[in-house]
Amino acid sequence: MVSPIDARPRLSQHTLIVLSLVAGAVAGVAVNLLVGAGRIDPDGVAWVVRYLTRPLGQIFLNMLFMVVIPLVFCSLVLGVVNLGKVGKLGRLSVKTFLYFVATTAASATLGLLLVNLFRPGAGFDPASQAQLMESFRSEA
Numbered sequence: 001m002v003s004p005i006d007a008r009p010r011l012s013q014h015t016l017i018v019l020s021l022v023a024g025a026v027a028g029v030a031v032n033l034l035v036g037a038g039r040i041d042p043d044g045v046a047w048v049v050r051y052l053t054r055p056l057g058q059i060f061l062n063m064l065f066m067v068v069i070p071l072v073f074c075s076l077v078l079g080v081v082n083l084g085k086v087g088k089l090g091r092l093s094v095k096t097f098l099y100f101v102a103t104t105a106a107s108a109t110l111g112l113l114l115v116n117l118f119r120p121g122a123g124f125d126p127a128s129q130a131q132l133m134e135s136f137r138s139e140a
Contacts, residue, residue: 011019034040083089121129 031040031045035042035045080089083092
């Protein structure tokens with residue numbers, strides 16, 4: 001006999017991820033609106049962020065790194081081992097290096113082009129800019 005719990009349809013994992021993302025965005029906007037309207041104490045929200053969500057987020061990220069770094073390392077090692085001949089490794093390393101240089105140059109060029117085109121911070125108040133520069137000088 002099939003239990004009622006097993007009989008209900010299950011959502012796929014990617015659907016659950018998207019739903020969680022939407023729920024998080026809605027909760028963030030709701031808290032922001034409620035704090036702005038004075039219905040929620042901002043100190044309480046800061047406490048929840050500082051002592052609950054930030055530590056849980058750091059634990060989650062550390063667990064991801066714990067899995068991803070060995071996975072990437074093993075896939076790189078297996079890729080090199082499966083090449084077989086040393087001659088293939090030389091050609092592949094040259095192609096990889098050229099691809100790396102080309103994509104780095106393209107991204108730097110695009111970044112410089114966009115910064116010079118849009119000029120972020122051009123209309124910023126000089127007094128506020130000086131105050132921010134002074135307060136964040138130690139972090140830069």
